Amino acid sequence: xxxxxxTALAGVVxxxxxxxxxxxxxxxxxxxxxxxxxxxxxxAELSTIEGGSRTVLGMVTVSHFSIxxxxxxxxxxxxxxxxxxxxxxxxxxxxADYFALVFFILSGITLASSFSNLLMLFLAxxxxxxxxxxxxxxxxxxxxxxxxxxxxxLMGSFSTGILLMGITLIYGAAGTFNIEELGLGNGDxxxxxxxxxxxxxxxxxxxxxxxPFHFWTPDVYDGSPTVFTSFMATVVKAGSFIAFIRIFHGxxxxxxxxxxxxxxxxLVTAATLLIGNFTAVFQQSVKxxxxxxxxxxxxFMLFAVIxxxxxxxxxxxxxAAAYSVATIGVFAVTMKLKDYTFDGFNGLARTQPVLxxxxxxxxCSLAGIxxxxxxxxxxxxxxxxxxxxxxxxxxxxxxxxxxxxxYYYFRVIIAMYFxxxxxxxxxxxxxxxxxxxxxxxxxxxxxxxFPGLLLNLI
Amino acid sequence: MPxxxxxxxxxxxFCIGVMGVLMRRNAIIIFMCVELMLNxxxxxxxxxxxxxxxxxxxxxxxxxxxxxxxxxxxAAEVAVGLAIIVMVYRKSQSVDINIMNRLKN
Amino acid sequence: MGMSLQQIVFGVLxxxxxxxxxxxxxxxxxxxxxxxxxxxxxxxxxxxxxxxxQFLAVVHIIxxxxxxxxxxxxxxxxxxxxxxIEPQKRSWLKYAGAISGGALLLVLLAALRExxxxxxQPGAVEIGLISNLGKTLFSTYVLPFEVSSILFLSAMxxxxxxxxxxxxxx
Numbered sequence: 054x055x056x057x058x059x060t061a062l063a064g065v066v067x068x069x070x071x072x073x074x075x076x077x078x079x080x081x082x083x084x085x086x087x088x089x090x091x092x093x094x095x096x097a098e099l100s101t102i103e104g105g106s107r108t109v110l111g112m113v114t115v116s117h118f119s120i121x122x123x124x125x126x127x128x129x130x131x132x133x134x135x136x137x138x139x140x141x142x143x144x145x146x147x148x149a150d151y152f153a154l155v156f157f158i159l160s161g162i163t164l165a166s167s168f169s170n171l172l173m174l175f176l177a178x179x180x181x182x183x184x185x186x187x188x189x190x191x192x193x194x195x196x197x198x199x200x201x202x203x204x205x206x207l208m209g210s211f212s213t214g215i216l217l218m219g220i221t222l223i224y225g226a227a228g229t230f231n232i233e234e235l236g237l238g239n240g241d242x243x244x245x246x247x248x249x250x251x252x253x254x255x256x257x258x259x260x261x262x263x264x265p266f267h268f269w270t271p272d273v274y275d276g277s278p279t280v281f282t283s284f285m286a287t288v289v290k291a292g293s294f295i296a297f298i299r300i301f302h303g304x305x306x307x308x309x310x311x312x313x314x315x316x317x318x319x320l321v322t323a324a325t326l327l328i329g330n331f332t333a334v335f336q337q338s339v340k341x342x343x344x345x346x347x348x349x350x351x352x353f354m355l356f357a358v359i360x361x362x363x364x365x366x367x368x369x370x371x372x373a374a375a376y377s378v379a380t381i382g383v384f385a386v387t388m389k390l391k392d393y394t395f396d397g398f399n400g401l402a403r404t405q406p407v408l409x410x411x412x413x414x415x416x417c418s419l420a421g422i423x424x425x426x427x428x429x430x431x432x433x434x435x436x437x438x439x440x441x442x443x444x445x446x447x448x449x450x451x452x453x454x455x456x457x458x459x460y461y462y463f464r465v466i467i468a469m470y471f472x473x474x475x476x477x478x479x480x481x482x483x484x485x486x487x488x489x490x491x492x493x494x495x496x497x498x499x500x501x502x503f504p505g506l507l508l509n510l511i
Numbered sequence: 512m513p514x515x516x517x518x519x520x521x522x523x524x525f526c527i528g529v530m531g532v533l534m535r536r537n538a539i540i541i542f543m544c545v546e547l548m549l550n551x552x553x554x555x556x557x558x559x560x561x562x563x564x565x566x567x568x569x570x571x572x573x574x575x576x577x578x579x580x581x582x583x584x585x586a587a588e589v590a591v592g593l594a595i596i597v598m599v600y601r602k603s604q605s606v607d608i609n610i611m612n613r614l615k616n
Numbered sequence: 617m618g619m620s621l622q623q624i625v626f627g628v629l630x631x632x633x634x635x636x637x638x639x640x641x642x643x644x645x646x647x648x649x650x651x652x653x654x655x656x657x658x659x660x661x662x663x664x665x666x667x668x669x670q671f672l673a674v675v676h677i678i679x680x681x682x683x684x685x686x687x688x689x690x691x692x693x694x695x696x697x698x699x700x701i702e703p704q705k706r707s708w709l710k711y712a713g714a715i716s717g718g719a720l721l722l723v724l725l726a727a728l729r730e731x732x733x734x735x736x737q738p739g740a741v742e743i744g745l746i747s748n749l750g751k752t753l754f755s756t757y758v759l760p761f762e763v764s765s766i767l768f769l770s771a772m773x774x775x776x777x778x779x780x781x782x783x784x785x786x
Binding site: 522537 | 620622623626630633634637638640641646649650653656657660663664667668669671672675676679680683684687688691692694695697710712713714716717718720721724725728729731734735736737738741743744748749752753756757760764767768771774775778779
């Protein structure tokens with residue numbers, strides 16, 4: 054609850070900051086300070102919870118898990134503000150409003166990690182979505198941005214309609230919106246419940262851009278201002294996954310019903326892994342490659358949804374942290390370059406060695422190389438699937454796809470270290486930015502060596 | 512009267528909305544079809560609310576509150592959505608989603 | 617005739633809603649689509665009254681027919697879209713859309729045909745009255761009520777960010 058209230062207040066503070074603070078650099082500092090306060094308020098709640106969880110008014114259940122996930126989302130956003138916060142000024146004039154919208158998205162994510170009622174799920178998804186439509190269209194200078202916004206909006210509200218139909222059918226079967234009381238799947242399967250769960254799975258697959266509902270992703274991520282793509286593809290996607298896991302692990306665990314959606318979602322996972330990885334191979338622009346790789350990474354995160362055990366919860370926590378931090382890092386470096394294609398990275402190791410080394414670490418983490426956070430993230434979600442049994446074919450497919458992904462991730466490293474070129478940067482690379490990059494890379498390696506730092510907190 | 516009638520009616524309206532979204536390319540019409548889908552959902556929710564109230568559930572009014580929230584959220588979504596559509600129209604003098612694809616490539 | 621008055625009213629309202637819903641997606645002129653949609657909304661309000669949801673019926677008319685559809689009409693007239701300017705979509709894409717929508721319809725109908733749900737009683741229930749809904753909204757559902765304000769704040773900020781012209785805009 055602290056996290057929800059403080060993020061909403063921080064959003065309001067940012068709206069007023071735009072009114073009173075003329076210096077755009079200072080607005081960024083206000084946002085960072087507000088985020089620090091939000092993080093502290095979130096962690097302060099940890100001591101007030103007795104017995105694992107606390108339910109507020111029957112709508113929200115705050116637990117150690119949700120607080121830990123909020124902390125990861127806030128931490129990743131803090132890194133994002135520190136690395137890319139100055140890029141907000143280049144998008145348009147309403148800098149404070151962009152920060153306010155980011156805070157509103159964060160309050161949606163805190164809701165997604167703690168809802169215990171289907172109405173709150175709907176509100177969480179909407180609070181996450183509506184600011185994103187706006188951020189996607191915030192660059193007024195290029196028509197691509199407005200079109201990305203329109204496309205995202207139409208597809209997003211379409212999927213909301215499907216989500217609502219799913220919720221309604223589930224209500225028809227169960228007679229309640231409280232996810233702990235739904236009690237589906239014990240005994241005979243009600244066709245209403247089954248249709249509802251399938252529609253819900255489709256709608257949420259859409260929100261996390263899983264195949265075959267991923268078609269909006271490349272255009273939207275490519276058209277949106279890069280600084281916001283970086284946020285949408287990382288923290289927001291992890292937030293949508295938490296909503297997915299909460300509802301499916303919290304309410305649809307009955308043995309009769311879980312077999313049905315597990316089969317459906319394992320097919321979705323296979324399609325996501327194949328389509329994401331194979332199309333990422335053919336991209337020439339790093340920004341578009343990252344858009345497709347975010348689809349591929351969603352395939353790995355889906356493993357945590359399909360397998361219902363403690364490795365899955367640990368895996369999604371670790372995956373959310375590893376994937377978000379590394380992708381935010383790569384995006385931050387990409388944004389400094391003039392040319393977003395692979396050729397734009399040629400020779401970066403010679404001109405900007407710090408940028409090159411840290412980018413290499415981030416990319417290795419995304420590919421899942423040992424000693425980086427991405428390795429243990431992939432290890433945990435795949436272990437969860439192995440423990441689940443009957444999913445071995447999917448695990449084999451995932452390992453093959455991870456091998457394919459190494460090809461397009463390493464193209465960045467090859468361009469930086471083994472090709473000649475004069476990479477042009479948009480602006481002077483400041484010392485502070487380099488320090489932040491090094492700290493971020495250190496976090497990636499630290500989590501890769503001691504994943505227990507995060508996992509012991511659950 | 513069987514609840515089935517309402518289930519069938521809402522499913523038909525919902526699927527007409529889905530067809531509209533997939534068939535048309537005028538952004539405003541697509542958005543209107545989404546509104547039609549939401550209304551089909553609302554109708555079914557109200558029918559289920561009556562069904563559970565008849566079955567003696569005291570919390571059946573919750574479903575009507577849910578419908579109220581859907582309407583409220585739809586109103587907010589319309590405000591944002593029409594703003595986006597007007598912005599796109601100002602840029603490209605069209606709300607045809609296929610023309611946008613051509614611009615992109 | 618074995619049909620009650622209620623069933624006759626239901627049948628007439630349903631036929632009008634389905635025909636006008638088809639009008640929304642089939643008509644070439646956007647203004648006709650809007651008008652068809654308004655007719656659909658009124659028939660749905662009729663269904664609400666039959667289901668003892670009097671408050672929702674009124675809110676539905678005010679919000680949808682009164683506010684949302686008027687906004688739609690404004691935007692359509694602002695853009696001068698009332699002419700039949702929408703070019704024909706490539707027909708295979710159109711058919712694909714119709715077929716996938718129809719397939720969804722058939723699957724859902726076939727699945728829900730066997731759903732074991734009870735019948736609605738003809739008697740009136742009190743749940744749809746404004747005092748009862750108000751009590752529920754401000755007791756059990758007070759948290760979502762407050763949370764929805766975040767949604768409105770972001771929609772408000774969004775309208776400003778998107779609607780306002782910027783200095784460097786071409």
